Amino acid sequence: MSIEAIRWALNAAPIPRDRRDASSLAVVLLGLANHADPDGRNAFPSLATLARYTRLSERSIRYALRTLQELDLIQGSDPDIVAAYVKRADRRPNGYDLAVHRTEATVDNAADAVDNAHREGHSVPPVDQHEGQTRPARGANNDATGGKACPRTVLNRPGNRPARERAPQARSPLSPPCGQCDARLDDPVSARVLWLNAERTQSAKCPRCHPSIVDAAGGRQ
Template structure:
């Protein structure tokens, strides 16, 4: 957050965008990465409308002060891809002035002691020193460390993470890859040849269900749906004396029965 506070006015003149950036920084890690508050959360934090928040985020991204980060970080915490907010990384190497660390002279018109962020450390009014509380709602130090661990694990995995528990139900996502054994078992059970499910069929199947986030299933369940659909298309094409055309989108009308 100190980086956002120290941005010079000429770098970010829009006060609303600055407010959004300050609130976004509250949710970033110590290195400025992994911030993923929703637009509604930022709207509550800033008092702006969600629509304005989205515009300001676009402006901040276009100005190079933020950029889209590793979206798998949000996937670790939020199962449904359609409810995952965008993960942003703050570009802390841009625009900020280096915080002063040398002692100020007696003629400093601010009258502040040379402490970090220019805050005077004295307790002139008798109050005990304030604890170093966080304004970013990120929780305890243990929770922050866990977030960094989660982010590191997510970085090692693909951009979208399929649940490790085969019993967990999930919505289809754009980078889904069928479980090799699960798909092979379903092909065998269906009595189809090993190469019965081409990449074109998988892409067409995914494209349809990505647009239907309310449909969820287990890893094995998705393999079953895929193979049953391919089997149906092969039977239909065989009756017409031709090979199945998986690029033809008319098959989508029959998927409601799967």
């Protein structure tokens, strides 16, 4: 594997960008560069290996190799070198040398791009109309607001917050104990009982504090 050959295939190989098969040519060339020496020579991966790299069919790889040769980006290498590594002639792949000395011209800055566009007759929009380069001024820097600060919507202001929960309703005060039972002032009505024995093991609800108690005769106390 050669880092130099891979870098050339990725960044500088002059593959025409207007071709429909440009991506296939680039990925096949990258697969060859992965097997070349630092000078870009003696790359002889098998078609099965290139198919595994590129996810292309062997027929597409053969077409890409033939096209790369027509573009003078690769050429056949010394077959004796391939034979030294692969003894069986029926399993011997073709070897290729990469034309790493050929590079494409790249545009490194926006000024060169503008000059090229003018030479080709294309109009270039002003710099303030390029998407992603400038943003409209906001707030006091914007002429549309007349120097005023942009309004803000503060969601946490008291006037903008809806009423959360209503205040809990005050409970109705308990009626005071009748005085005949053992209940205290803060005891609920259910706890107001009369003890039937001294050991306080038996109790009955106080009839005065529980007016809804029905006596045995069916009337209310």
